[in-house]
Amino acid sequence: MSEHTDEITRALVQAADAARYAPSIHNTQPWRWVVRAGRLELFGVVERQLREQDPSGRMLLLSCGTALHHAQVALSAEGWRHEVRRPAGEPLATVRPIEREAVHPEATRHFQMLQVRRTDRRTVTDDQIPEETLRHLIKATEEGGAWLHVLRRDQVIELAAAVDQSQQAQDTDERISQERAEWVGGDRPEGTGIPASALPEEVPLTTVAERDFQSRGTLPAGAGHDQAATYAVLYGTGDDAVDWLRGGEALSRLWLAATEQAVSLLPLSGPVEIPSTRQTLRGMLAGTGYPFLAVRLGTLDPAHSAPPKTPRLPAGQVIEVHSEAGRIAHGGAEDAETGEAKP
Ligand SMILES: Cc1cc2nc3c(=O)[nH]c(=O)nc-3n(C[C@H](O)[C@H](O)[C@H](O)COP(=O)(O)O)c2cc1C
Structure with missing residues (x-):
């Protein structure tokens, strides 16, 4: 692999890894990523679809969409201009880095938020949103x-x-x-x-x-x-x-x-x-x-600390890396003990 291909593969694996933080219906994480030929491919996983509650797969698609956006945020935060295609079949979408550019401060902020965001089911305060x-x-x-x-x-x-x-x-x-x-x-x-x-x-x-x-x-x-x-x-x-x-x-x-x-x-x-x-x-x-x-x-009540994190599947279970030689590896930079992403 050339250095450039290596660099792109690394960025794509990192993006897929960061996408593990994405919210999903009942935290089903119904997605799978394949890194192949300089692209990131997103697939829905029917084994993690709520077949009874969500037979049409609409909630699965919304959930995969949040992961797709998270991956884009991670690429932008690394300064990768990228192109997204949405065939909405197999795969659901592909993301291809095009070239590096200066990192926009907004991209960095979004990336930080991706790690802080939670679903908070506690009551809100009496202050209206401005x-x-x-x-x-x-x-x-x-x-x-x-x-x-x-x-x-x-x-x-x-x-x-x-x-x-x-x-x-x-x-x-x-x-x-x-x-x-x-x-x-x-x-x-x-x-x-x-x-x-x-x-x-x-x-x-x-x-x-x-x-x-x-x-x-x-x-x-x-x-x-x-x-x-x-x-x-x-x-x-x-x-x-x-x-x-x-x-x-x-x-x-x-x-x-x-x-x-x-x-x-x-x-x-x-x-x-x-x-x-x-x-x-x-x-x-x-x-x-x-x-x-x-x-x-x-x-939010400023006196409240954030609710605890919900778990995520380890990267190896949701990311596949296909190298040019056809070798398949399961990728990610996760902490082996907690399964927490380390973007
Ligand atoms: C498409 C979609 C629908 C959701 N619907 C609900 C809901 O109706 N009620 C609820 O309490 N949480 C809902 N959630 C939040 C998920 O339960 C939550 O994202 C998941 O448990 C992961 O937790 P986190 O968001 O704190 O990371 C929904 C999330 C998504 C993406």
């Missing part, structure tokens, strides 16, 4: 390739009803409940799923309910309400696989921007997973688009 911050988040979402529709008060009430309805539909479906129990609760030593430490002790009493994972957590949720929270629907203009992938990229872009602004973001995807409530959310967009998921945005 208008200017909200405008900044809307712009970030659009830069990420999707749209953010901020809900009016009457629509928040409508969202609350849709969330309750979808929660009930999933709770009464035995197969979905069984599947959820496989991914949620306990210590999760196998590197996937949501540990008890990331779930509230009690699901907080809020206008729009958080997802009830039907599993008691250990996270003190706080006594706050969600009166000052902002609810919004992330949406796009199409309903094809490529649109959902882009939706995931935009979710990641929005989430990193929110993290940078000390805004907590909680995804509420339940109502999108059920066809009837997905239709309700679509109605809120007045026919202008397809909802990817709802989000709660709020101001």
